[in-house]
Amino acid sequence: MLELLNISPITASLLVVLLPFVAFLIQAAFGRRSISGNIGLIAIILSTILSAICVFFVVWNGENATQRITWFTIGTKSFSVGILLNKLTVSMQLLVCIIALPVHFYSRAYMKGDDGLHRYWMYLSLFCFAMLGLTVSINLLQLYIFWELVGFASYLLIGFWFTRDAAVQANKKAFLINRIGDLGFLIGIALVYAQVGTLDLVELFGKSGWFLNDTTANITLQEINKDSAWLTFAGLAFFLGAMAKSAQFPLHVWLPDAMEGPTSVSSLIHAATMVAAGVFLLCTVFPLFNETVLLVIAIVGTITAFSAAIFALGQYDIKKILAFSTISQLGFMMVGVGIGAWDTAMLHLATHAFFKCLLFLCAGAVIHEMSHFKTHARLDFDPQDLRNMGGLRHYMPKTFVCMVIGALALSGFPLTSGYLSKDSIVVSAFEWASLHGNFYLAIPVTLIVVSLMTAFYIGRLIFKTFFGSFSFKQHTSTAHSLHEAPGMMIWPMLFLAACSLFPIFGLQPLTYQQTWLIQGFQVVLSYPVIHTAHLFIPVGLTIGAILAWVLGWQWYVKQKYPLHANNRWVRFSNRQGYLNEVNDVLFVKGTQRLSAALYAFDRYVVDGATKLVTWTMQQVAVVAYWFDKNIVDGIVNFSANTTYYIGHLARHVQNGQLQGYLGFALTVVILGILYLIIK
Amino acid sequence: MTIDLLLFYAFAAMAIGSALLLVNIRNTARALFLLFIVLFAMAGLYLFALADFIAITQILVYVGGVLILLIFAFMLSNKELLHDLQSVSHRFITIPRWQALIISGAFLSVMLYSVISWSQTMPEWIESAQMAGTVISPSDNNIQALGFRFMTQYVLPFEIISIFLMMALIGAAHLSRKEQHT
Amino acid sequence: MITITHFLVVSAVIFCIGLYAVLAKRNAIMILVGIELMINASILNFVAFSRYDKVNYGGQVFALFAIVLAAAAVAVGLAIILNVYKYYKTINPANINELKD
Numbered sequence: 001m002l003e004l005l006n007i008s009p010i011t012a013s014l015l016v017v018l019l020p021f022v023a024f025l026i027q028a029a030f031g032r033r034s035i036s037g038n039i040g041l042i043a044i045i046l047s048t049i050l051s052a053i054c055v056f057f058v059v060w061n062g063e064n065a066t067q068r069i070t071w072f073t074i075g076t077k078s079f080s081v082g083i084l085l086n087k088l089t090v091s092m093q094l095l096v097c098i099i100a101l102p103v104h105f106y107s108r109a110y111m112k113g114d115d116g117l118h119r120y121w122m123y124l125s126l127f128c129f130a131m132l133g134l135t136v137s138i139n140l141l142q143l144y145i146f147w148e149l150v151g152f153a154s155y156l157l158i159g160f161w162f163t164r165d166a167a168v169q170a171n172k173k174a175f176l177i178n179r180i181g182d183l184g185f186l187i188g189i190a191l192v193y194a195q196v197g198t199l200d201l202v203e204l205f206g207k208s209g210w211f212l213n214d215t216t217a218n219i220t221l222q223e224i225n226k227d228s229a230w231l232t233f234a235g236l237a238f239f240l241g242a243m244a245k246s247a248q249f250p251l252h253v254w255l256p257d258a259m260e261g262p263t264s265v266s267s268l269i270h271a272a273t274m275v276a277a278g279v280f281l282l283c284t285v286f287p288l289f290n291e292t293v294l295l296v297i298a299i300v301g302t303i304t305a306f307s308a309a310i311f312a313l314g315q316y317d318i319k320k321i322l323a324f325s326t327i328s329q330l331g332f333m334m335v336g337v338g339i340g341a342w343d344t345a346m347l348h349l350a351t352h353a354f355f356k357c358l359l360f361l362c363a364g365a366v367i368h369e370m371s372h373f374k375t376h377a378r379l380d381f382d383p384q385d386l387r388n389m390g391g392l393r394h395y396m397p398k399t400f401v402c403m404v405i406g407a408l409a410l411s412g413f414p415l416t417s418g419y420l421s422k423d424s425i426v427v428s429a430f431e432w433a434s435l436h437g438n439f440y441l442a443i444p445v446t447l448i449v450v451s452l453m454t455a456f457y458i459g460r461l462i463f464k465t466f467f468g469s470f471s472f473k474q475h476t477s478t479a480h481s482l483h484e485a486p487g488m489m490i491w492p493m494l495f496l497a498a499c500s501l502f503p504i505f506g507l508q509p510l511t512y513q514q515t516w517l518i519q520g521f522q523v524v525l526s527y528p529v530i531h532t533a534h535l536f537i538p539v540g541l542t543i544g545a546i547l548a549w550v551l552g553w554q555w556y557v558k559q560k561y562p563l564h565a566n567n568r569w570v571r572f573s574n575r576q577g578y579l580n581e582v583n584d585v586l587f588v589k590g591t592q593r594l595s596a597a598l599y600a601f602d603r604y605v606v607d608g609a610t611k612l613v614t615w616t617m618q619q620v621a622v623v624a625y626w627f628d629k630n631i632v633d634g635i636v637n638f639s640a641n642t643t644y645y646i647g648h649l650a651r652h653v654q655n656g657q658l659q660g661y662l663g664f665a666l667t668v669v670i671l672g673i674l675y676l677i678i679k
Numbered sequence: 680m681t682i683d684l685l686l687f688y689a690f691a692a693m694a695i696g697s698a699l700l701l702v703n704i705r706n707t708a709r710a711l712f713l714l715f716i717v718l719f720a721m722a723g724l725y726l727f728a729l730a731d732f733i734a735i736t737q738i739l740v741y742v743g744g745v746l747i748l749l750i751f752a753f754m755l756s757n758k759e760l761l762h763d764l765q766s767v768s769h770r771f772i773t774i775p776r777w778q779a780l781i782i783s784g785a786f787l788s789v790m791l792y793s794v795i796s797w798s799q800t801m802p803e804w805i806e807s808a809q810m811a812g813t814v815i816s817p818s819d820n821n822i823q824a825l826g827f828r829f830m831t832q833y834v835l836p837f838e839i840i841s842i843f844l845m846m847a848l849i850g851a852a853h854l855s856r857k858e859q860h861t
Numbered sequence: 862m863i864t865i866t867h868f869l870v871v872s873a874v875i876f877c878i879g880l881y882a883v884l885a886k887r888n889a890i891m892i893l894v895g896i897e898l899m900i901n902a903s904i905l906n907f908v909a910f911s912r913y914d915k916v917n918y919g920g921q922v923f924a925l926f927a928i929v930l931a932a933a934a935v936a937v938g939l940a941i942i943l944n945v946y947k948y949y950k951t952i953n954p955a956n957i958n959e960l961k962d
Binding site: 683684687691694695698699701702707710711714717718721724725727728729730732733736737740741744745748749751752753755756776778779780782783784786787790791794795798801804805808809813814815819821824825828829832833836840843844847848850851852853854855 | 863864865866867868869870871873874875876877878879880881882884885886888890891893894895897898901904905908909910911912913914915916917918920921922924925926928929930931932933934935936937939940941942943944946952
Binding site: 663666670673674 | 779
């Protein structure tokens with residue numbers, strides 16, 4: 001153990017990144033023989049231990065570390081790849097490891113018996129490699145490469161059950177929308193490179209890689225006018241990249257569909273880690289953003305949080321609710337970045353990763369048992385539909401407890417981690433808005449409303465799933481009854497449930513400033529602290545959340561549901577605000593119409609033009625033939641004849657006649673004399 | 680315009696005019712007789728350069744020797760001589776060949792350009808000779824002076840040129856003799 | 862006063878006429894005549910410059926040498942011409958295009 005501790009953080013971090021990759025290669029080589037997933041599991045366990053002991057604790061308490069090697073050189077510019085270890089990157093890396101570890105354990109039970117299990121482990125290792133590499137990249141280009149790898153692994157995992165049409169459609173959709181974001185990211189990289197001349201994070205942002213107020217920051221970046229147009233464009237481009245990856249409002253449509261993948265994948269990739277990569281990117285390049293970009297980020301984040309919360313209200317699919325709640329919480333993080341308090345965004349990212357992963361795993365356990373029950377009882381229903389559940393707390397008490405803890409954390413009840421992080425964002429947003437005044441206040445107000453809605457819809461999910469009476473109670477028997485999930489699934493859930501409580505993040509259960517994550521980042525805020533806000537907003541939010549749960553209890557458990565199931569608003573929410581339909585009409589149908597119009601255009605205008613051009617070309621060809629025959633050939637023949645004639649003349653020089661030679665010699669003499677005279 | 684300059688122009692005009700006619704006339708025999716006039720005129724020009732002995736030698740050697748030789752050679756070689764002499768009325772003057780004309784014209788213009796552009800300044804040795812007064816005057820006895828120079832200063836070139844002349848004459852005689860084994 | 866330029870101009874003209882004869886004539890004898898004209902032109906130059914060389918008389922001495930050389934050249938040249946005529950029955954150098962016997 002002592003020798004292990006002596007490994008430098010850089011080497012350890014490299015091992016953390018490379019171990020899953022080695023696992024991926026081995027599993028790819030073994031093919032079907034590696035269905036147990038032991039290789040990937042061992043790799044991620046080692047990665048987690050290394051990341052925690054040799055990287056995180058060393059770097060968090062000590063100095064930052066960087067290591068880079070030159071990758072290639074173009075002209076005088078050389079690109080380097082390397083590892084950047086600072087508090088942000090090591091905490092992100094550790095977070096990814098810690099989330100990935102229980103998911104790996106969980107997957108062993110959850111994915112048991114699947115046909116393509118070897119592919120599953122391979123992809124999962126690939127994803128871990130890419131995600132861990134993304135966190136510690138020193139270079140924006142390197143970051144982009146891992147970013148793409150992450151997207152690719154996500155694509156593979158969403159379409160894991162590729163025989164299902166919906167899965168194929170979903171991964172195609174995710175891939176296409178992420179492409180929009182990647183384009184933005186690439187444009188951002190190009191802009192930064194063109195203007196600053198480097199993509200190295202340390203060269204860009206100073207020694208620690210993310211502090212703008214660091215005096216060692218790059219001179220060029222300090223001299224840049226923060227309001228210059230290119231900076232705004234670059235910031236918006238980076239944000240576009242983050243928008244696609246982190247599923248922000250117009251580009252969020254891929255995430256609900258991505259739930260077609262295995263639930264364990266959803267919990268790891270589409271709830272905890274990959275979608276947080278966008279937030280992580282924004283935190284990394286935070287010094288690049290100026291006021292305009294930050295405002296755009298805040299507004300988009302608010303819209304996302306609000307719209308996704310509304311959509312979550314009307315869903316019946318248990319995973320879709322969680323997906324929308326993920327989008328909503330990512331919106332919160334974006335607001336955190338947008339108001340400049342990116343430390344709160346990172347805090348929320350970390351807490352959210354735990355409780356959302358927990359929620360997904362619990363949902364996975366429920367779905368798992370529901371589908372088992374479905375197979376055994378020979379029934380035909382959707383195992384993910386809330387309306388088919390109810391009263392499950394009698395059958396799955398441990399899952400119930402875990403999920404309630406996750407739900408409470410999501411709602412922001414005190415003593416949970418969610419309380420700390422969510423309140424930190426809302427309070428910061430309020431302080432920020434009160435500094436700017438007027439319309440800015442709409443953002444914290446919206447966030448409060450969204451918080452209450454969050455509490456309501458997650459309460460709805462809990463009540464609908466675990467309370468009331470089971471829809472298929474008459475089918476349960478001793479032979480095929482619902483029962484608790486296997487231990488391999490329960491233990492990761494319990495671990496995550498423990499992590500969703502406040503002690504993991506800070507010993508003070510009620511004030512977020514005391515969490516070690518916030519204290520570690522030491523962000524200098526641009527707005528004054530309002531102490532009353534720190535008191536009233538958390539209290540108000542807690543009371544509001546309790547009220548929302550009570551309302552949910554009244555509606556769903558006491559069966560006092562006031563609205564009709566086919567209410568317009570419910571339908572609007574259920575159909576995700578018809579956004580997919582709008583997209584369908586706007587982009588798909590539009591594209592089809594455009595294609596039809598283009599076809600017609602092609603058929604008549606282009607073809608007509610082509611025919612006209614053809615006819616013209618024929619006429620031109622005739623003229624050209626004449627021209628060729630008479631002028632071009634004429635020129636050629638003329639030059640040939642001229643050459644021949646000159647040769648004919650020159651032939652006379654070599655005529656064997658003394659007088660000719662003499663004349664020739666004299667000509668040269670005259671030319672020489674003339675040269676001397678003129679010179 | 681002094682009389683000697685007038686005479687110089689007259690001789691020069693005679694020499695140039697005869698030479699031009701010489702090269703353009705068709706009849707070789709007439710051309711050779713025109714050469715007489717040219718050589719005489721040249722001898723006259725030598726006199727104006729105060730080289731009386733050279734002029735005499737010119738007349739003796741050229742007119743008395745070379746020209747007679749040329750006429751003999753012409754008469755021996757040209758069997759169309761009579762035909763040529765009779766066809767005088769046909770074309771008196773040959774059409775100049777333009778290539779040769781261009782070359783010689785170019786040569787002339789180059790030389791005239793050089794002469795005129797350099798005539799402003801005399802060579803240094805001429806100027807120093809004029810300063811020192813060591814210039815041949817019409818009253819000098821050139822023949823005596825030449826004789827002295829040949830026998831003293833230029834005795835070696837004189838002997839070499841004598842041997843050379845003998846070799847040339849022997850060679851010419853050898854070339855001209857009849858082939859014995861043909 | 863007859864300056865040296867007068868002599869040089871006349872000499873240049875005569876020389877070029879001789880040159881023309883050498884280049885243009887289709888008769889070996891006339892070519893020889895052209896050579897004689899050129900030699901005469903150079904002799905004129907010799908004697909013209911010789912006026913200013915009373916000490917050495919170089920110009921006149923070499924003018925005499927030139928005359929002797931020209932005479933010798935003519936003698937040898939005419940001998941060759943006669944031999945050529947005997948063989949080819951022509952003295953046009955354009956028609957003399959064989960080196961073999």
